[in-house]
Amino acid sequence: MGATKSEEFSVKDNRIAKYAKALSHPARIAILKMLMKHNACVCGDIVDVLPLSQSTVSQHLKELKTAGLIKGDIEGATVCYCVDAKELKAAQDCLNELFDSCRNSTSACC
16 A cells, blocks of 8 residues: 655645544435434434444544544443533634635636
């Protein structure tokens, strides 16, 4: 497997890429929406709602947690997940800044 060379890009560009990767699957979007709606959720509840296996949901939760968009607290034999509002706001700000800079571009394409 080749190197990603992420160190060649700015910290801000790497943060945008981290958030974009976490948001790049419709199942992860559905999980985020569910967690935002219910404010907290146990993994089993997510599996009951989504048409995915427990292991697949766990992988999607791991991606969201790695990006910092959600937090998980162990409560006995289960893990309770919730949205990290501060990190979600940071993601929104980064993505808005990216799209705003594209919108303000004056270069013509083709």
